[in-house]
Amino acid sequence: MDVSLLYEINGLARRAPDWLDRTVAVLGEYGIPLALVLLVLWCWRGARRQDESAAVETFTALVWAPLAAGAALLLNVPLREFVGRPRPAAQHGGLEVQESGTGIGQSAFSFVSDHTTLVMALGVGLFVAHRRLGSIGIGLALLEGFTRVYTGRHYPTDVIGGLALGTAVVLLLAPVAMALLTPLVRAVARSPRLGVLVRAGDRVVARPVGLAATEPAGRGHESDLAA
Helix, strand or coil, X not given: XXXXXXXXXXHHHHHCCHHHHHHHHHHHHHHHHHHHHHXXXXXXXXXXXXXXXXXXXXXXXXXXXXXXXXXXXXXXXXXXXXXXXXXXXXXXXXXCCCCCCXXXXXXXXXXXXXXXXXXXXXXXXXXXXXXXXXXHHHHHHHHHHXXXXXXXXXXXXXHHHHHHHHHHHHHHHHHHHHHHHHHHXXXXXXXXXXXXXXXXXXXXXXXXXXXXXXXXXXXXXXXXXXX
């Protein structure tokens, strides 16, 4: 089933025009990861308008998101070498392979997908901070996985493994990470010089972060998952 899905999804690239193949390759390589970074920055921008307690909680989760993504990528290094699964094109002919041309995901081994792991970890980390923006991030991670199979770089199970690895690292380590990072972020928030990174000074209002600011009053803070 894994190989069958690989040929079905990658077969779309063989029937699509070249410009579409290049677009999907660029999106998977640069566009979607960049979109996740912009979502994190947008969430941070909204978090600075919260009261101190909520701002510290949200900012801590946003700091944890890239740290968790980095930890997931590091964990994938020995995992990928241990499994030692060759790239699809090394085992199956007739694939339309779009070379990425960057350092990420250029190992000779395929399981698990670095790109999918990275984007999923950022998406789930963002979900810890803000559910609505995080849901968008997780959706982008699923799209990232699709692009990796579409371009012939990974099997579908490589993508599933990346989704699982990114999610597991963020959620399983979140309690410890949040406990360690929260005092540091709180100290930054109360610093005369660095406090602007966490709170927006006189513009602070007690409202949910980002897009949630348009929700009715009384709705709970959306980062309760981190608890």
